[in-house]
Amino acid sequence: SQQGEEDPQALSIQEGENATMNCSYKTxxxxxxxxxxxxxxxxxxxILIRSNEREKHSGRLRVTLDTSKKSSxxxxxxxxxxxxxxxxxxxxxxxSGSRLTFGEGTQLTVNP
Amino acid sequence: EPEVTQTPSHQVTQMGQEVxxxxxxxxxxxxxxxYRQILGQKVEFLVSFYNNEISEKSEIFDDQxxxxxxxxxxxxxxxxxxxxEDSAMYFCASVRGSGRxxxxxxxxxxxxxxx
Numbered sequence: 001s002q003q004g005e006e007d008p009q010a011l012s013i014q015e016g017e018n019a020t021m022n023c024s025y026k027t028x029x030x031x032x033x034x035x036x037x038x039x040x041x042x043x044x045x046x047i048l049i050r051s052n053e054r055e056k057h058s059g060r061l062r063v064t065l066d067t068s069k070k071s072s073x074x075x076x077x078x079x080x081x082x083x084x085x086x087x088x089x090x091x092x093x094x095x096s097g098s099r100l101t102f103g104e105g106t107q108l109t110v111n112p
Numbered sequence: 113e114p115e116v117t118q119t120p121s122h123q124v125t126q127m128g129q130e131v132x133x134x135x136x137x138x139x140x141x142x143x144x145x146x147y148r149q150i151l152g153q154k155v156e157f158l159v160s161f162y163n164n165e166i167s168e169k170s171e172i173f174d175d176q177x178x179x180x181x182x183x184x185x186x187x188x189x190x191x192x193x194x195x196x197e198d199s200a201m202y203f204c205a206s207v208r209g210s211g212r213x214x215x216x217x218x219x220x221x222x223x224x225x226x227x
Contacts, residue, residue: 033215040223042203043155045215088155097168098143098207100216102155 023089118219135204145205
C-alpha cells in the first residue's frame with residue numbers, strides 16, 4: 001500500500017452525525033496534516049499534529065495519531081452539509097525534506 | 113486572511129507549447145512549492161523552493177519543468193513542450209517556516225488542459 005492511504009474512499013452521512021476518516025502511512029514522520037478540498041478548488045489546511053502528539057482538537061475537528069500503528073483519524077462532529085468535500089491526509093516525512101505526501105482522500109457527503 | 117494567488121485559473125494549450133503558471137505566495141513565507149493533481153488522482157509533489165533555489169524535486173519534475181522567482185514576489189512554474197499527460201490541476205503552496213510546525217497555504221490552482 002502507499003504512503004498516506006485514507007479509508008473509507010467515500011462516506012455518506014446525514015447532517016448532525018459524526019464522520020470519521022482514517023489514514024495510514026508507511027514512513028517515519030515529523031507531522032501529519034489534514035486538508036480539505038471542495039470540488040475543483042484548492043486545498044485548505046485543517047489541522048496539523050506533530051509526531052509527539054497523540055490527539056488534537058480544533059472546533060468540531062478531532063485528530064488522533066498513533067505512530068506505533070502509523071495511522072491517524074479525523075473526526076468531524078455534528079456534521080453539516082457544508083462539510084461535504086474531499087479530505088486528505090498528508091505526511092511530512094523525516095526523510096523527505098519538507099515535501100508533503102498526500103493520500104488518496106476520502107469523499108465525504110453530508111446529506112441535509 | 114492572507115492568500116496564495118494563482119493565475120490563470122484555467123489554461124488551455126496545444127501539445128508542444130510552453131506554458132507559464134504564476135503564483136504569488138504569502139509575503140512573509142519563505143518556502144514555496146508546486147504540486148499537481150491529475151483528475152481523480154492524489155495530489156503529487158513536484159518541487160520545493162527556498163532561498164532562491166530548488167531545495168527538492170520529485171521524479172516528475174524533469175527537464176521539461178523549471179521554476180523561477182523572478183521579482184521577489186511571483187513564483188512561476190514553466191512547462192516546456194507540454195504533453196497531453198501534463199493536463200492536471202497545478203497548485204502552488206507556501207509556508208512560513210519549513211512546514212514542520214505550520215500547515216501549508218495552497219492557492220486555488222490552475223487547471224491546465226493540453227489538447
